[in-house]
Amino acid sequence: MSYVRPTFRHPDSQKNKLGYSRKAYEGAISTLCAGCGHDSIVSSIITAFFEMSIEPHKVVKLSGIGCSSKTPAYFLGRSHGFNSVHGRMPSVATGANMANKDLVYLGVSGDGDTASIGMGQFAHVVRRNLNMIYVVMNNGCYGLTKGQDSATADKGSKSRKGAPVSFESIDLCELAILMGADFVGRGFSGDKKQLLPMLKAAISHKGMAFVDVISPCVTFNNAPTSTKSYSWVRDHMEATSTFDFIPMQQEILTEYDHGSSIPVPLHDGSIITLHKREDKEVITNKKDAIASLEEAKVKDHILTGILYLKPDSEDFHDINQTTDTPLSQLTEKELCPGNEVLQAFNESLR
Amino acid sequence: MKPTDIKNPEYFHKVVDCQYACPAHTPVPEYIRLILHEQFTEAYMINWVSNVFPGILGRVCDRPCEPACRRDRVEDKPVAICRLKRVAADNREDVSALLPKAPEKKNGKKIALIGGGPASLTVARDLSLLGYELDLFDDQPRAGGFIRSQIPSFRLPEKVLNEEIDCILEMGGITRHFNTYVSSLKEILDKDYDAVFVGSGAPRGRDLPNLPGREEGDKFIHVGIDWLAAVVFDHVEKVGKRVLVLGGGNTAMDCCRTARRMGGEDVKVVVRSPRSEMKASEWEIEDALHEDIPILENLTPLEFIIEDDRLTGMSFEKVTPVYDEQGKRKLVPTGEEPVILECDEVLLAIGQQNAFPFIEPESNIAFNDYGLPELDPVTLQSSVPNVFFGGDSAFGPGNIIIAVAHGHEAAISIDLLCRGEDLHNRPEPEVTLAGQKLGFHDWLYDSHVTEDARQLVPMVDKAKSLRDRLVEVELGFAQQSGKVEAKRCLNCDVQTVFDGGLCIECDACVDACPTSCINFIDNAEEEELRQRLLVPATNKEQSLYVSDILSTGRVMVKDEDVCLHCGICAERCPTAAWEMVKYVYKSAKAGDR
Numbered sequence: 025m026s027y028v029r030p031t032f033r034h035p036d037s038q039k040n041k042l043g044y045s046r047k048a049y050e051g052a053i054s055t056l057c058a059g060c061g062h063d064s065i066v067s068s069i070i071t072a073f074f075e076m077s078i079e080p081h082k083v084v085k086l087s088g089i090g091c092s093s094k095t096p097a098y099f100l101g102r103s104h105g106f107n108s109v110h111g112r113m114p115s116v117a118t119g120a121n122m123a124n125k126d127l128v129y130l131g132v133s134g135d136g137d138t139a140s141i142g143m144g145q146f147a148h149v150v151r152r153n154l155n156m157i158y159v160v161m162n163n164g165c166y167g168l169t170k171g172q173d174s175a176t177a178d179k180g181s182k183s184r185k186g187a188p189v190s191f192e193s194i195d196l197c198e199l200a201i202l203m204g205a206d207f208v209g210r211g212f213s214g215d216k217k218q219l220l221p222m223l224k225a226a227i228s229h230k231g232m233a234f235v236d237v238i239s240p241c242v243t244f245n246n247a248p249t250s251t252k253s254y255s256w257v258r259d260h261m262e263a264t265s266t267f268d269f270i271p272m273q274q275e276i277l278t279e280y281d282h283g284s285s286i287p288v289p290l291h292d293g294s295i296i297t298l299h300k301r302e303d304k305e306v307i308t309n310k311k312d313a314i315a316s317l318e319e320a321k322v323k324d325h326i327l328t329g330i331l332y333l334k335p336d337s338e339d340f341h342d343i344n345q346t347t348d349t350p351l352s353q354l355t356e357k358e359l360c361p362g363n364e365v366l367q368a369f370n371e372s373l374r
Numbered sequence: 375m376k377p378t379d380i381k382n383p384e385y386f387h388k389v390v391d392c393q394y395a396c397p398a399h400t401p402v403p404e405y406i407r408l409i410l411h412e413q414f415t416e417a418y419m420i421n422w423v424s425n426v427f428p429g430i431l432g433r434v435c436d437r438p439c440e441p442a443c444r445r446d447r448v449e450d451k452p453v454a455i456c457r458l459k460r461v462a463a464d465n466r467e468d469v470s471a472l473l474p475k476a477p478e479k480k481n482g483k484k485i486a487l488i489g490g491g492p493a494s495l496t497v498a499r500d501l502s503l504l505g506y507e508l509d510l511f512d513d514q515p516r517a518g519g520f521i522r523s524q525i526p527s528f529r530l531p532e533k534v535l536n537e538e539i540d541c542i543l544e545m546g547g548i549t550r551h552f553n554t555y556v557s558s559l560k561e562i563l564d565k566d567y568d569a570v571f572v573g574s575g576a577p578r579g580r581d582l583p584n585l586p587g588r589e590e591g592d593k594f595i596h597v598g599i600d601w602l603a604a605v606v607f608d609h610v611e612k613v614g615k616r617v618l619v620l621g622g623g624n625t626a627m628d629c630c631r632t633a634r635r636m637g638g639e640d641v642k643v644v645v646r647s648p649r650s651e652m653k654a655s656e657w658e659i660e661d662a663l664h665e666d667i668p669i670l671e672n673l674t675p676l677e678f679i680i681e682d683d684r685l686t687g688m689s690f691e692k693v694t695p696v697y698d699e700q701g702k703r704k705l706v707p708t709g710e711e712p713v714i715l716e717c718d719e720v721l722l723a724i725g726q727q728n729a730f731p732f733i734e735p736e737s738n739i740a741f742n743d744y745g746l747p748e749l750d751p752v753t754l755q756s757s758v759p760n761v762f763f764g765g766d767s768a769f770g771p772g773n774i775i776i777a778v779a780h781g782h783e784a785a786i787s788i789d790l791l792c793r794g795e796d797l798h799n800r801p802e803p804e805v806t807l808a809g810q811k812l813g814f815h816d817w818l819y820d821s822h823v824t825e826d827a828r829q830l831v832p833m834v835d836k837a838k839s840l841r842d843r844l845v846e847v848e849l850g851f852a853q854q855s856g857k858v859e860a861k862r863c864l865n866c867d868v869q870t871v872f873d874g875g876l877c878i879e880c881d882a883c884v885d886a887c888p889t890s891c892i893n894f895i896d897n898a899e900e901e902e903l904r905q906r907l908l909v910p911a912t913n914k915e916q917s918l919y920v921s922d923i924l925s926t927g928r929v930m931v932k933d934e935d936v937c938l939h940c941g942i943c944a945e946r947c948p949t950a951a952w953e954m955v956k957y958v959y960k961s962a963k964a965g966d967r
Contacts, residue, residue: 030823030940032448034889034909059880059948067885214879242880242948254878258926 029053041077049074051101056091061213061239061254062161066098068216069130069159072223073100076271083128084120088113088142091168091241092134092161100130111142114149117156118340124350125341128227129156136166139175139194146196150203153231155339157223160196160234161213163241164252171244182249197331198317200234201310206337207233208313209330212257213240221269221296222330228271230291231337238326251326262320264307264329270295290335307333375900375920377929380871383805386957388917389934390867392455395442397779399803399961400424402439402455403867407819409462410860412853417462419472424961425778426496426542427521429534432460433848434525436624436655436773444864447913448889448936451828453862454851461856463534474503476546481505483568483792488556488732491519492774493573493765495542496781497788500964502547504789509567510548513555517543520575520766521774523603524625526632527844559737559761569760569788572747573777574732576766580725582620587678587685591720594685595678598629598723605632605843612637614718618688619643620675621723622652627659629721630667635843642715643669644688646705648695661847664833665840674705676712678720687716726771737761746770753787753797754780762787785964801966803959810868810941810954817954819868820861821941829859865939869957872930874921876951879928883943883952884908889936892943897929907933 029050039045049070054063073083083103087093089110096105104127108116113131121129138146138160149158164177176196177189200208207229211219219237226233238257240246246253251260271294288296288308307313313332320327347354378385388394392402401420408417421428435456443452483506487494490512498508516522517539521530543550556562562570579597582588588595594614598621604610617638619630622645633641643662645652649671652659659669673690680686689712693705728746733739740748740757747756747763754762764780766772790797810818832849839845851859883892890908897903903918904911911918911933921930944952 029886029942030888030938031825032823032888032936032938034891034936035447036909036912037890053942054886054946057948058946059878059882061880063885063946064881067881214881216881240880242878246878254880255925 027053040074042079044074044077044080046070046074048102049080049100051096051098054095054098056094057167057241057243059242060091061163061237061241062092062095063098064213064216065159065161065219065237065239066095068219068223070099071220072227076224076227078128078227082126083130084117085130085132086113086117086120087132088134088137090134090137090166091163092132092239093137095161096132111137111140111145113137113142114145114154114158118149118152118154121154121156121340122346122351124352125155125346126350129154131156131158133158133160135160135162135164135174135176135196139196147199147203150200150205150232150234152340153204153206153337153343155231155341156233157226158232158234159223160236161239162196162236162252163239163245164250165241165245167241167244171241177245178251181251182247183245184247184250186247186249195317195321196236197234198314200232200236201313201332205232205234205332206334207231207330208332209233209235210326210328211235211237212261212326212328213237214254214258215261215328218263218266218328221267224269224271225290225294225296225330228269228290228292228294229333229335229337231339257326260324260326262323262325262327264316264327264331267330268297270297288333288335291337296330296333307331375897375903375918375929375931377922378917378919380919383803383959385917386869387803387959389869390957390959391442391444392439392453393867393959395438396425397438397776398425398782399779399959401867401958401960403863403865404958405462406453406455406458406860406863407865409458410820410857410863412857414462414465415467415469415472418466418469421459421462422469422473423963425775426499426781427492427538427774427778428459429463429538430521430530431774432456432458432463433534434521434530435459435775438775444866444936445862448864448938454828454831454859457831457848457851458856458860460850461853461860464850465853470541473541473545476502477505479505480507480547481792483507484509484566485788486562486565486567486570487511488559488562488570488572489519489574489765489767490514490517490552491573491575491765491777492521493767493777493781493784494519494571495539496778497571497573497764497785498548499542499545500782500785501788502545504965506547506792508548509551510543511551511554511556513553515552517550517552519573520599523606524599524628526602526605526628528631528635528839528847529628531844531846557732559733559739563737563758563761567760568792569762571784571788572761572763572767573765573781574730574767576726576728576771578727578729579625579722580727581722582675582724585675585678587680590680590683591678591685594718595720595722598625598721599726601721602628602632605636610636614638616640616717617642617719617721618715618717619721619723621645621725622647622649622654622669623723623725624654624658625726626721626723627654627662629723630662631665632843633721634665634667634840641667642717643667644673644675644690644715645669645671646674646693647703648672651695651703665836670715672705673713679714685718685720687714688720689714726766728767728770730767744770750797752783752800754784755787755797760791782961782963786962789964801962803961804966805960806958808956808958810956811944815945817941819865819954819956821865821868821939821954823864823938823940824858824861826858826862828862829855867957867959868939868941869955870919870932870937870939870943871953871955872919872921872932873951873953874924874930876949877921877924877930878949878951879924879926880948882946882948886942886946888940888942889938891933891935891937893931893933894924894926894928895931896927897923903931907931909933911935
């Protein structure tokens with residue numbers, strides 16, 4: 025068995041603006057089952073951070089428990105990491121983000137970690153609009169405990185064992201929109217062409233950027249009758265609209281034909297160009313976003329792409345009016361300005 | 375692009391870069407793995423079957439395999455294939471029991487071999503095993519040809535040479551006619567041989583007959599290859615203190631290094647062109663520099679300077695290379711003062727020419743404008759159907775391994791001729807495929823890719839080796855460093871075989887491949903496809919492996935260029951759509967049907 029990847033990379037592979045090769049963003053070799061969708065998401069995460077030239081030491085990766093939550097070992101090997109208690113990744117992310125708002129926070133969770141044990145944490149971190157990227161690697165089953173149905177498994181879907189799921193499923197994207205997330209997207213691990221720009225846009229977005237990625241479990245939930253299998257997802261995928269992501273540094277040369285594409289500027293100056301579908305312009309309207317998700321479900325379709333986006337979002341720090349300097353950088357001098365300041369403050373409240 | 379036809383044995387053959395580059399197509403990775411497992415005798419025998427002279431070639435082969443080595447493209451230095459061959463030869467046990475013997479019962483066919491060099495010896499070996507009777511003619515007292523007369527003993531000890539040549543001569547069915555110069559091909563042809571093989575080499579060293587002073591200084595001016603032969607046969611015992619060697623090929627390197635051992639203290643190599651364009655192998659240039667021999671470039675000879683009937687030096691014109699649009703080089707004089715280099719003797723190593731004084735017009739052998747015989751490039755048959763050529767005498771000066779390859783082909787042709795069959799209906803190579811899967815994540819081959827740099831080979835102390843021309847300079851790898859070197863081999867013969875019918879397009883292989891070789895993309899013409907890969911495939915000498923259309927309408931495209939053959943794609947494939955299959959390609963031999 026290969027416990028390590030060979031260190032050689034393609035001699036012609038490119039370097040990013042920081043002069044790093046993609047290798048600087050890799051982690052250890054995956055120990056997940058061969059063919060796991062999670063590995064493709066990992067690869068897209070590596071590519072996104074590499075291509076956006078984000079310094080690895082400026083990234084914090086956090087996870088809970090589960091197959092998905094193992095994956096931070098396989099990417100960004102030179103970033104900060106925290107593997108937390110089951111379902112408690114959002115709390116740890118909140119704490120870390122409070123202490124140092126200057127880092128990029130990437131939470132990785134699974135359908136069990138988010139939709140079952142961590143549901144409460146998920147709901148609250150979304151409504152607080154914490155500035156982070158929250159990726160759910162969603163395979164509709166508990167892969168680490170032999171494939172029991174999870175809370176995101178669709179009713180009627182049959183996994184390898186053949187019994188149809190009897191409960192209603194939780195649509196994490198719909199829930200995230202309802203809870204107030206301003207960037208909500210859904211991807212498919214087997215479609216990197218869509219996933220990669222979506223992750224980049226999520227990284228550029230300020231506030232909670234929630235990305236649910238359908239990621240087939242090849243071992244327990246890849247029967248053609250499962251709605252989370254490679255073949256079913258490929259046959260039933262429907263995109264809200266195709267889009268390009270133009271990072272902030274890049275000079276914008278595209279001429280927008282307003283009849284067919286809409287530019288959506290993001291907080292950091294990057295731009296998402298949506299190639300509009302004919303029927304409607306959904307994604308910046310919460311009501312339409314939820315309606316189109318529901319409509320797709322009726323048609324047995326899986327709606328993918330950026331589902332909802334509100335670019336001018338206020339994150340947790342804005343709402344709480346925290347200082348511009350990260351708390352971690354404040355010294356005793358700033359934190360305990362002395363009796364005089366305290367007295368003056370008390371006086372102002374009288 | 376059309377799907378790749380992996381059933382065609384040539385496709386995967388080309389992926390094994392070293393073996394493909396080797397004229398004799400020795401299965402390199404196969405024997406390197408045996409060395410890794412200390413099966414030196416088995417490794418030696420694989421070589422012996424394919425290239426006949428493993429001990430000799432393990433020292434002095436031109437190594438076309440090494441610049442082809444994939445490791446050279448992945449990091450900066452190729453696997454030391456040649457020196458590993460020597461490890462097999464040095465550490466082998468007695469192989470005499472393993473060597474085949476010629477059958478007692480002869481097949482009644484008689485073949486004459488003119489010249490006793492590597493080409494003829496290869497023909498002799500291949501055909502004697504089939505029951506042919508062979509008459510080997512050479513004007514020297516022992517067989518070996520240029521391997522014996524031109525390669526100095528400090529690179530190739532006589533013992534190694536004799537061992538491997540003698541085992542062929544003693545195989546049975548070979549009659550030696552040494553010290554016998556064949557002065558007339560016609561005489562041989564009249565002698566009722568079923569076929570004649572000419573392996574007489576390119577025996578004439580180029581001279582500078584028209585350069586002023588050449589005639590007067592004749593005593594001090596020698597043609598390199600003749601001088602080297604004279605050293606070997608003890609006709610020359612020493613050389614002057616100051617020696618100039620003209621020429622930039624391997625013969626020049628052998629001349630200058632031999633001169634250093636024959637009393638030359640101030641030995642210089644002078645080349646007409648820039649040093650970067652010298653024909654000599656890189657390692658031979660390094661060895662010469664190591665022995666304090668400077669190489670002076672961009673100097674064309676003007677004159678031998680003779681004073682009082684003695685050669686005192688040479689004058690040269692300084693030139694500079696100018697390249698036209700086609701990249702063709704012209705050496706243009708700089709107009710500076712001539713450069714005068716003092717010397718006592720000059721060795722001319724400026725090329726070799728073919729010469730066939732023994733072939734009379736009446737023998738009906740047709741020659742081309744270059745003075746070389748008209749040959750069928752595949753069968754090596756000349757205009758006289760039962761006369762074949764090989765080695766340097768076929769297409770001009772080459773090297774030992776080319777001569778061996780010619781020998782094999784000529785032996786096949788002669789055998790077909792004697793059996794009355796069509797010479798172009800040649801036997802196919804023998805190809806075997808063997809799956810390497812052992813367990814879930816275990817392989818039969820050592821798939822781990824090491825990071826060790828190319829191992830340095832130990833050398834004899836310089837002062838000691840310069841004192842005695844018989845002391846071999848390179849000591850060869852010790853077993854341990856040999857194993858480290860062997861482990862650097864990337865096992866390019868363990869092929870990645872893709873079955874599109876099993877693939878679920880999960881991308882696991884794409885994500886796991888360390889060198890980004892694998893792509894799932896929309897099909898296009900080759901030119902466009904090469905550009906669109908994850909890392910564009912700019913090395914056009916390397917193939918793209920393209921699958922049939924897959925269920926999403928895309929195709930799998932693998933750029934073979936820098937694949938590490940690490941097996942990670944196959945390990946990470948959930949459906950065994952990727953398989954690691956060992957592909958052993960053995961060239962056809964005479965007698966194969």
